[in-house]
Amino acid sequence: MSDIIFKAAAAYAADHGWPIVRNYGMRSNGSCMCHRGFSCPTPGKHPVEDDWLPGATKDEEKIAAWFDGGTSWNIGLPLGPASGLVDLEWDDEKSFATAQKFGLLSLATPAYKSSRGGHRLVVLDERLITLDSAMKKIGGLEVRFGGGGKQCQSIIPPSRHHTGASYQWEPGRSPSEVEPARMPEALVLAVIAACSGDLRGGGLITKNTVYQKKVGEGERHLSMVSWVSSEVMRMRDVHDEQEQQHLLLIMRSLNQTQLTPPLKEPELQKIWGDQLRWGMKARAAGVMDVKSTDPEADEKVEDARSSHVYCTSGLENRDGEFFPGMWKLTVVHGDPREFRLHVPIVASSDGEQDYVDVSLSSGEWSSAAAVARKILEATGTIDMTDPNPKEWSKTWVGYSERTPGSREWVRVRGLKVKLMDERKEEWPPAEQKRFAVVAGWLLDELSNAVLPDGGEGYEGEASEPHPSGRPSWVVRGDEEPLLYFSWNRVWEDIVKTRKVKLQDGDQVSLKRRLLASLGDKEFTAERRRTSTGVRRRFLVWTKRHLAHLGDIAHPAENDGPPDQKPLILRAEEKISEIDRGVGSLVCGPT
Secondary structure (H helix, E strand, O other): OHHHHHHHHHHHHHHHOOOEEEEOOEOOOOOEOOOOHHHOOOOOOOEOOOOOHHHOEOOHHHHHHHOOOOOOOEEEEEOEOOOOEEEEEEOOHHHHHHHHHOOOOOOOOOEEEOOOOEEEEEEOOHHHOOOOOOEEEEOOEEEEOOHHHOOOEEEOOOOEOOOOOEOEEOOOOOOOOOOOEEOOHHHHHHHHHHHHHHHHHHOOOOOOOOOOOOEOOOOHHHHHHHHHHHHHOOOOOOOOHHHHHHHHHHHHHHHHHHEOOOOOHHHHHHHHHHHHHHHHHHHHOOOOOOOOOOOOHHHHHHHHOOOOOEOOOOOEEEOOEEEOOOOEEEEEOOOOOEEEEEEEOOOOOOOOOOEEEEEEOHHHHOOHHHHHHHHHHHHOOOOOOOOOHHHHHHHHHEEEEEOOOOOOEEEEEOHHHHHHHOOEEEOOOHHHOHHHHHHHHHHHHHOOOEOOOOOOOOOOOOOOOOOOOOOEEEOOOOOOOEEEEOHHHHHHHHHHHHOOOOOOOHHHHHHHHHHHHHOOOOOOEEEEEOOOOOEEEEEEEOHHHHHHHHHHHOOOOOOOOHHHOOHHHHHHHHHHHHHHOOHHHOOOOO
């Protein structure tokens, strides 16, 4: 059992980058391995170290040292920012019904069974990180997300349960067979609502006297936050864009007349956006639902209707019709073509408005739902489908309506067309097209290939692939050197070291292009047992593969200075070094 758990732990760390936590296991007599034995309240489910999170590791050698004595430790996965994962667990009829409600049973994501229930591992939503809670129960369903810096873990297969059974991955749902899915949006919002009772002590900030007196430095920010939070909870509909805009107009007026000196506009917008989002969470949690009692409110609203200011998304609402406002579009004529939305996020207090670029494919650009999803992923705060997905679809695509008292239909143009009217265009050179850039990343990573057993005086002895799956040249006698590497591991390293974000289809598109160039149907692959005892699937490439990859990465000939030679030339030089047996020039492990 010890050997099985060790191999699984090493594979999780090497193949998926999961940090592993060492937990007490179970003795053969059914007691916990800790000093409490049969009296342990959580047998086989608590870490060996008290401060266990810093001790969580991806180091295969450290994991191997744990199991050297043959001890059958259980293994845990830290949840939250440490792994980027959330565990959803049910263990009774009530929580099972909740899992069904949120579609977890059919969700394509890593899933495993414990003695009484089931687990689903999903990607951590950034909105949960700031919640001051490690876990919340939603209808009995345990959602473990490690918010607020709190430690949280789950025992994972093939650890042994205190009943004697082992945790097991569901068929076709192991992490090697399926990637973690996004957490269902409805469940994310339910967790936020459940935690919002903790916001600001569970209460509201009372309205201050900013109307009655001048507010000087040292009090301006807090006074404005206090006033806005009160007004937000008095709004008829906190999601209504026109009400949001009217609130900003009144804030601007108070800022100029009551605050000395006035706050800068970016700081004012940040207060406005923060309090609107807080109000949405508080309303969702049932903290308060107050209609306006201000007799002058309607008059203020009517006075503000003709003014054009931005709602929280950065769009502009003119009498119910949306315009691009702060949004900009750049069409990049690459391969494939990219539609790049420039979307604002809440302004920071340093005087600068922050923006984020949202990259869309042609298919995503045509879909209102896809655009909303990509904006939410990029900003972490702006959800275009909240509260009504159908309204967003009309806003993006456009719609037709009949004018009052007339049988004529009027076409209202959507944001998609309005943005296209004012678009900027870019024509990148061939080597900057998306497929060439992605190919360059891969070629550069493969150029750092390692000879595991090489070194000074290398004479061509047999060598083995690198156990982690990183690229390494394998040489056997006088045979041509072969490049062994794990496809997934290489791309993980590219994302981590280069701080880049792969787009959907990048890897598949490059693979198809390269296979077509080679005239092959598939890459040669080989499954081998590494020196750590873990079986790993390696791709096996030759110099020919690198040459074709170089042609894709650098379609144009290089006429620049020597220090700007294309990566393909650097790769060919590396191959020549290996052919000559110049071990001292071989790169070490990355």
